[in-house]
Amino acid sequence: MAHSAMPLHQLVTASGTRVADELLDEFVSDLDDQTLRNLYEDMLIVRRIDAEATALQRQGQLALWPPLLGQEASQIGSVRALEHDDFIFPTYRENGVAYCRGASMGSVLGVWRGVSNSGWDPYELNMATPQIIIGSQTLHATGYAMGLVLDGKESLSLAYFGDGATSQGDVHEAMVFAASFQAPVVFFCQNNHWAISEPVGLQSHVPLAGRAPGYGIPSLQVDGNDVLAVLAATRWAAHRARTGGGPSFIEAVTYRMGAHTTADDPTRYRGVTELEEWGAKDPLTRMRTFLTNAGKLDDEAESAMAAKADAVAAELRAACINFPDPEPLSVFEHVYVDDHPILARQRDHYLAYLSLFEGSSPAAQGGAS
Amino acid sequence: MKLSLTQAINAGLRRALEDDPKVVLLGEDIGTLGGVFRVTDGLMKDFGSHRVIDTPLAESAIIGTAVGLAYRGFRPVCEIQFDGFIYPGFDQIVSQVAKLHARTRGAVRMPLTIRVPFGGGIGSPEHHSESPEAYFVHTSGLRVISPSNPQDAYTMLRQAIASDDPVLYFEPKRRYHAKDEVMLDAPLSTAPLMGAARVVAAGTDVTLVSYGPLVRTALDAASAAAAEGISIEVIDLRSLSPIDYLPVMESVRRTGRLVISHEAGQTLGLGAEIAATITERCFNYLEVAPVRVTGFDIPYPPSKVEKHHLPDLDRILDGVDRALGRPNSHSGMED
Numbered sequence: 088m089a090h091s092a093m094p095l096h097q098l099v100t101a102s103g104t105r106v107a108d109e110l111l112d113e114f115v116s117d118l119d120d121q122t123l124r125n126l127y128e129d130m131l132i133v134r135r136i137d138a139e140a141t142a143l144q145r146q147g148q149l150a151l152w153p154p155l156l157g158q159e160a161s162q163i164g165s166v167r168a169l170e171h172d173d174f175i176f177p178t179y180r181e182n183g184v185a186y187c188r189g190a191s192m193g194s195v196l197g198v199w200r201g202v203s204n205s206g207w208d209p210y211e212l213n214m215a216t217p218q219i220i221i222g223s224q225t226l227h228a229t230g231y232a233m234g235l236v237l238d239g240k241e242s243l244s245l246a247y248f249g250d251g252a253t254s255q256g257d258v259h260e261a262m263v264f265a266a267s268f269q270a271p272v273v274f275f276c277q278n279n280h281w282a283i284s285e286p287v288g289l290q291s292h293v294p295l296a297g298r299a300p301g302y303g304i305p306s307l308q309v310d311g312n313d314v315l316a317v318l319a320a321t322r323w324a325a326h327r328a329r330t331g332g333g334p335s336f337i338e339a340v341t342y343r344m345g346a347h348t349t350a351d352d353p354t355r356y357r358g359v360t361e362l363e364e365w366g367a368k369d370p371l372t373r374m375r376t377f378l379t380n381a382g383k384l385d386d387e388a389e390s391a392m393a394a395k396a397d398a399v400a401a402e403l404r405a406a407c408i409n410f411p412d413p414e415p416l417s418v419f420e421h422v423y424v425d426d427h428p429i430l431a432r433q434r435d436h437y438l439a440y441l442s443l444f445e446g447s448s449p450a451a452q453g454g455a456s
Numbered sequence: 457m458k459l460s461l462t463q464a465i466n467a468g469l470r471r472a473l474e475d476d477p478k479v480v481l482l483g484e485d486i487g488t489l490g491g492v493f494r495v496t497d498g499l500m501k502d503f504g505s506h507r508v509i510d511t512p513l514a515e516s517a518i519i520g521t522a523v524g525l526a527y528r529g530f531r532p533v534c535e536i537q538f539d540g541f542i543y544p545g546f547d548q549i550v551s552q553v554a555k556l557h558a559r560t561r562g563a564v565r566m567p568l569t570i571r572v573p574f575g576g577g578i579g580s581p582e583h584h585s586e587s588p589e590a591y592f593v594h595t596s597g598l599r600v601i602s603p604s605n606p607q608d609a610y611t612m613l614r615q616a617i618a619s620d621d622p623v624l625y626f627e628p629k630r631r632y633h634a635k636d637e638v639m640l641d642a643p644l645s646t647a648p649l650m651g652a653a654r655v656v657a658a659g660t661d662v663t664l665v666s667y668g669p670l671v672r673t674a675l676d677a678a679s680a681a682a683a684e685g686i687s688i689e690v691i692d693l694r695s696l697s698p699i700d701y702l703p704v705m706e707s708v709r710r711t712g713r714l715v716i717s718h719e720a721g722q723t724l725g726l727g728a729e730i731a732a733t734i735t736e737r738c739f740n741y742l743e744v745a746p747v748r749v750t751g752f753d754i755p756y757p758p759s760k761v762e763k764h765h766l767p768d769l770d771r772i773l774d775g776v777d778r779a780l781g782r783p784n785s786h787s788g789m790e791d
Contacts, residue, residue, distance in 0.1 A: 094721070174527070203561065205559050210564075216563075220552070223551065225520075226520025228524060230525045230528075233524070233525060234527075235504075237480065257516055257520060260517035261517065318601060358573060418559075421558045423621050424565060424619075427698050
């Protein structure tokens with residue numbers, strides 16, 4: 088799909104050269120060296136998290152994992168543009184975002200280990216539980232933003248979604264509502280070019296960012312492998328939201344270097360040429376080159392980052408392996424807030440059934456195998 | 457005060473808006489117009505367009521944005537204009553509204569109330585007369601209720617909005633204009649529980665269970681049967697999820713005969729669930745198999761022939777006759 092119909096905003100080229108961008112420059116003019124290094128460190132750690140989790144899946148410790156390899160800049164640049172009060176509505180792939188919001192590694196992995204359907208407390212991180220139904224969360228973000236207006240808050244919500252989601256009715260309805268009510272919501276689309284096996288060209292014949300203006304929502308297309316540009320673009324949208332400018336749409340053009348999930352086999356639908364082409368645009372490599380050339384990153388700083396990544400990976404591995412299996416009767420919890428006599432009866436009956444197995448071997452203690 | 461069912465709902469919404477600043481109403485045509493049935497008449501004028509929100513025409517977005525509002529601590533009341541229009545919002549209801557509390561292990565509450573005018577008998581075109589309640593009863597995480605009279609409409613709506621669980625509130629639209637005495641100031645603490653069924657006519661020969669629009673029909677059937685010396689106990693379920701089985705079991709243990717009636721189609725409808733449960737739990741008390749008097753398993757028919765689809769007084773009494781083994785009853789149902 089040709090993206091030439093819209094300008095692709097960029098601040099650091101694939102070879103690591105800082106270039107000017109009329110719109111975005113002002114949004115990163117305040118960044119000091121440490122902040123720039125932190126962006127790189129975030130990406131480095133998130134890549135390590137991703138590799139460690141992928142390995143844990145291969146070792147049978149996780150049931151599934153959705154790699155974000157290649158999308159580090161899109162995730163880090165966007166989340167680092169937000170304030171703690173801003174509320175994020177992510178998909179299942181935003182594990183880099185979750186790390187930056189302070190999610191514990193255990194809370195990231197529970198879903199993929201199969202011990203829970205969510206991890207962190209959404210109100211602690213101001214980040215909703217990850218959404219699996221494609222595009223659904225864009226409506227939640229829009230409603231949350233409508234609530235911000237009702238509450239008179241100068242804050243915003245941000246919805247993450249992918250190129251595939253842009254075909255979902257919910258995403259379009261979300262843009263209709265966001266525009267109608269001028270809700271302070273940022274639609275952050277990571278166009279990683281693949282919705283499992285379907286190329287983005289199947290979803291749209293125009294740039295994804297080109298759809299938003301049809302709803303009256305300003306949009307831009309940003310190099311999603313350029314963490315600086317993504318940060319600036321998200322700050323642009325966040326500034327609009329906070330100052331009564333209403334919704335914005337960002338298309339971060341990136342690439343899913345890995346599989347859709349560890350259960351997927353991308354060799355069935357895409358070739359190596361494409362991978363090589365995008366490998367040359369790697370978000371970490373370019374930031375490293377940029378920082379090194381500017382004298383902002385030395386060996387000492389790099390080894391400190393590597394040590395931190397090792398520590399996070401160790402935390403992740405330990406959290407994964409030490410997960411206790413949930414209690415059998417926990418399946419009945421939190422279905423309702425208030426009493427529910429029918430469910431309580433089912434629970435009591437199952438408890439009585441389980442008690443028949445007391446004293447027998449763990450393998451025989453109830454539950455379908 | 458004598459109020460119609462629509463006026464009672466309106467009063468319930470007004471009270472909720474007054475009592476809790478976090479209550480907001482969302483729906484199509486609910487503001488300036490006051491709703492196609494005038495249920496929300498005057499509310500936008502009195503509470504403002506920020507609390508009584510006319511939305512664009514997208515049911516999934518009405519529910520989906522309400523989920524986001526609930527995430528932020530609001531207590532949204534959504535109106536789905538007609539029963540047959542709820543399906544575009546079905547995914548949000550089933551995948552999000554119903555499951556978010558469990559998904560987040562109690563961290564996020566979804567105190568939505570989703571109002572749905574439902575049922576037939578008003579001579580409308582297709583999609584305006586359906587009874588989709590079983591879909592929602594089948595979905596764990598939701599509560600489903602249906603008032604049959606103005607007092608319940610008022611009280612149960614207030615309970616639904618106050619509930620921290622999501623509630624589908626099915627309004628029997630053909631009873632919208634039925635008027636009755638409503639006590640607006642009776643405290644909720646002394647009201648019957650939202651989930652409680654109620655015996656609305658005592659009887660000894662047959663237990664007749666219904667809800668929503670057919671409770672009136674069931675009561676009329678009981679009166680007609682009484683003239684023939686047959687005593688029908690009528691139970692208004694009020695809550696469809698959870699179903700309050702205790703009064704039904706208590707009644708069936710006395711009468712030994714159960715008839716269930718609803719407008720929705722028979723297969724896997726409420727009648728099927730109630731018949732199965734009562735058979736499981738009261739088998740030794742039953743004199744005959746439970747009898748279902750329901751709509752047929754058909755797409756809702758054109759209005760000129762909807763009377764053939766909807767259970768009426770005579771079909772309910774035919775079901776009662778079957779339960780009693782009376783010779784004039786329709787035969788062959790056991791084949």
